[in-house]
Amino acid sequence: MTPLRLPLLRGPTPVSFSTGCRAALSAVAVVAITGFAAHAAVVGDLRLEPLLAPPIGASAVLICAVPASPLAQPRAVIGGNVLSGLVGLGCAMAIHQPILAAAVAVGAAILVMLMLGCLHPPGGAVALGAALASAPSLETVVGPVALCSVLLVLSSTVAVKLSGRSYPHRAHLPASPHGTHDRPPSERGGFTSADIDAALAQYGELLDVSREDLDALFHQVEIQASRRIHSQIRCEEIMSRDVVALDAHQSCESALAYLRQHDLRVAPVIDDRRRVVGMARRAELAAGRSRPVESVIDPFVHRVPPRAAIETLFPLLSSGKAHEVMVVDADRVLLGVITQTDLLAVLYRAHVVEAVVAGRERQGGSLP
Template structure:
């Protein structure tokens, strides 16, 4: 074993300066708010000395530097610190030997946090802090220690993390949005029905046998991105302009809803892109909205939220969008936003099928 290499593992990729500054500013505000407001809430005054315990600083590192970590979530911060404080106080009341009480306090805190699903590393320091009260010859802390300052400071730190996360654009608590079912059914999104399954991920985590500081949902989202990147690397990029439909059926923004609806029915379409006088795509017109918009121009009822790409955009960039059911089509526009084509789910399916056929032919020829 190479001991120096083991003790000094490869450093993580450096962060941009903005991220450390964001975390440091958050910790500055969060710890100041937690300490100052804790004294105000508990004693009714703001003193020169904040009512705070040292492990709150470690909690702040997690909350503001790695807000996506499971160890930094509100349940872990508040539950872990309070449970650890209770464990530490209990050990000091039951064990008179300071060193043994300290060891048992940390061990009991780890066991309790793990059992309750609120593992939080600073909790070990909270428990140890309670036990160290004996080593200085002082009296054991009472169970009120878990409420104030530990509980109050932890709760205030979590609230500060929520407020700062909203201001800085880093959602806290961290949640991974579940892939929506296109029709509100029990089936997963289409792009998640093939490839690895949630059961595969659970089995891999069980076989790994180690506790990871990453939520299962984050791993799933990361692996989906890895799949997409691997597909882009292993397959030649096909541009949207190569496969788009160029003879696009479209309606005008100033056209009447009655005329546009008749036009869609004539071509057996449920929706069509809407363009302005300059040919720029300004939205989508659908039958239901057109039928309800009698006497109005199309621009009054159109849906302005349209997914747009350039002709040179790789078709792989549309795979998550069109395969998940989030959209049924994407508009291809030039640099002036003029509509030049449309790519639908059917076009994407044809591209994938053709790529599969080419791969099969190449494999059969041994190329």
């Protein structure tokens, strides 16, 4: 018998089961805290718990399940619920037909929230409830919803963070290594913020994701695509094999003369077994004079195996952390060196080849 398939009952699951459990537990905590605090609060002679469930429960779903959503941020939760309550209250007073008042309240609430940048779906429930309330007033409708919204946001800032996520959400964009407003070198290519704005304007639909998050997400997509494209090129294919290296036991004076002879400012230092022990620079060698090179070396060296894909070099050579990387075997024996120039050359060549192939394909031809 063919098993019954119900595709509509299950869609894509972008989060793990543990993440779902953390979201559920966060919701339990924030709703409980908000409910107990609302139960203890009094506006006039009214207990607040009857108005807690419908709008606040929906707000809790957004905050705990998708805390990065613009619809779940404090401005949206508090502003959206309060404005919707005011809109629903106004419609109840102006329109005496309940169903018409409810319909206008929901539509007007959507318009107000969109125009003021605080769209919050549970606000529709707040507006609907206010328009259909038996005795609508600020004390019976807007006051309780406003207080519960504030309590929900305050409790969520603690509960959601304890679950390992951030709330309120802030997009984490790469920072400049020099403390300036420029992006890191590896993030400057490709699209710009202006491109995102233009694409969003052309798309013409409101997306449940901020522009900053789109920016961060698209840069991660670029990085992943770059890794996939360049994962087939190995470090051993682009490294310089005839490496100018210094002996750890030779004098700084002879090492400095050797660097000047080859017009180099820095070189790897190796021991008797050609294992890399550090790097030496002209300034330190000049100060060392007759001392051995090993006394002035910088022991911190970036090393990669020969079979590593060149995409592993991008974070090192494009961030300013290093200008060269040593290619070594399992015993740290020096096999070659890859500089920023080497990496730039192979990327340029790959770009030219891709452009030629794309041009041939557009013309309907083939490469010779």
